Amino acid sequence: MATIKYGLEIKFGTQYGKEEEEAILRVIRNNAPTSGDECICFENNYAEYSGVKHARLVSNGSSALFLAMIGIGIRPGDRVLTTPVTWIATAAAPATLGAEVDFVDIDLETYNIDASQIEAHITSNTKALLPVHLYGQPCEMDEIVSMANKHNLLVVEDAAHAIGAEYKGKKVGSFGAAGCFSFHEQKNISTLGEGGIVVTNDDGIFETVSLYRSHCTRVHGHSTKYCKLDEEKFPVGKKFWWQDFDDCGYNFRMTDIQAAVGIEQLKKVDTLNQKRILNAAYLTEGLKGVAGLTLPKVKPYNKHVFHLYPVMIDTKEFGMNKEDFIYSMLNKYGIKVGFHYIPLHYSTAFKNRGFKKGQFPNAEKLGENLVTLPINPRQTEEALAYMVKSIKNLQT
Numbered sequence: 001m002a003t004i005k006y007g008l009e010i011k012f013g014t015q016y017g018k019e020e021e022e023a024i025l026r027v028i029r030n031n032a033p034t035s036g037d038e039c040i041c042f043e044n045n046y047a048e049y050s051g052v053k054h055a056r057l058v059s060n061g062s063s064a065l066f067l068a069m070i071g072i073g074i075r076p077g078d079r080v081l082t083t084p085v086t087w088i089a090t091a092a093a094p095a096t097l098g099a100e101v102d103f104v105d106i107d108l109e110t111y112n113i114d115a116s117q118i119e120a121h122i123t124s125n126t127k128a129l130l131p132v133h134l135y136g137q138p139c140e141m142d143e144i145v146s147m148a149n150k151h152n153l154l155v156v157e158d159a160a161h162a163i164g165a166e167y168k169g170k171k172v173g174s175f176g177a178a179g180c181f182s183f184h185e186q187k188n189i190s191t192l193g194e195g196g197i198v199v200t201n202d203d204g205i206f207e208t209v210s211l212y213r214s215h216c217t218r219v220h221g222h223s224t225k226y227c228k229l230d231e232e233k234f235p236v237g238k239k240f241w242w243q244d245f246d247d248c249g250y251n252f253r254m255t256d257i258q259a260a261v262g263i264e265q266l267k268k269v270d271t272l273n274q275k276r277i278l279n280a281a282y283l284t285e286g287l288k289g290v291a292g293l294t295l296p297k298v299k300p301y302n303k304h305v306f307h308l309y310p311v312m313i314d315t316k317e318f319g320m321n322k323e324d325f326i327y328s329m330l331n332k333y334g335i336k337v338g339f340h341y342i343p344l345h346y347s348t349a350f351k352n353r354g355f356k357k358g359q360f361p362n363a364e365k366l367g368e369n370l371v372t373l374p375i376n377p378r379q380t381e382e383a384l385a386y387m388v389k390s391i392k393n394l395q396t
């Protein structure tokens, strides 16, 4: 593999500074507990930032989605509709609870779920819609929420790519029953490589998510700190605490050291997103007019936070297919271009659930032709200029 130039790869996105270093030291000096006061502080800040009532930190975005599905009561036999163009964690959350997942094709302008096609997929078992704000651009939330209201469905937003993104001036994650975010190392902010959060305005969903995050125990003092003690089971002032479990759950907690870093990252998220937006604008300016490339379009009412910069390649017009583009960019120019995603109905997991090639033509077109360019906030103008030049050189 060629040496990566200017760190031009998607993985190179995290940006930590002195503030995060100091936060880590502070928590280490406090014995680095599992979920404690730092988590509570980050949760409060995140809820305020997102304009929601509650936020609960978890181990990653996948567990956020899983817990949100439990929170809204997804059970075997329920049906959940989502996009085939996403990371498997989105569809795996309902599927691992025994629900049936159905996909709805995407809109080729935004690459998000095509809201106008949702209704045709709704059956009497459909319980929830699970839109994904792909690459950082919000979905058509007015249409999605009104469709959900019409058919009595719940909406859970997968906002893993879209921390800080807004639809018509309102933060993503706050439109439906719950919103799920990821703080994985490649996301717009990170909590030391892994992390996630569920946000909701619903007290019941919040309590369920909080319980299932930590073994469904209501015992205080065991790092759960999620709700008031059950006064009947644990009378205040009693010497001994009894332990009880409402159900069997797992441990999906975040640690305080990660949350302390998250607190600092959240202070920087708007600045980091702004750099992504500027980087995207630079690429759009630099690549406009290149034959055979379709550059991202941002809906005028959206704040798109450019987790990724998607480019659709027309093989005939550009003179090269997606695979050759990725291979040449890496081997000739040392730029690691991504492909997000191969549609999920191509995967063994969903072929085994009865899906077939040909069912979702727009998603398939994306899978065959779309590449994602690294535009994270660490990229300098020099690096972006080099990337633009390299792409243009591919054609000569």
Ligand SMILES: Cc1ncc(COP(=O)(O)O)c(C=O)c1O
Binding pocket: 060, 061, 062, 063, 086, 087, 089, 090, 132, 158, 160, 161, 182, 183, 184, 194, 195, 196
């Ligand atoms: C759209 C989407 N949803 C969910 C996830 C899961 O997040 P995590 O990796 O934090 O589990 C990802 C991760 O890449 C993602 O891209």
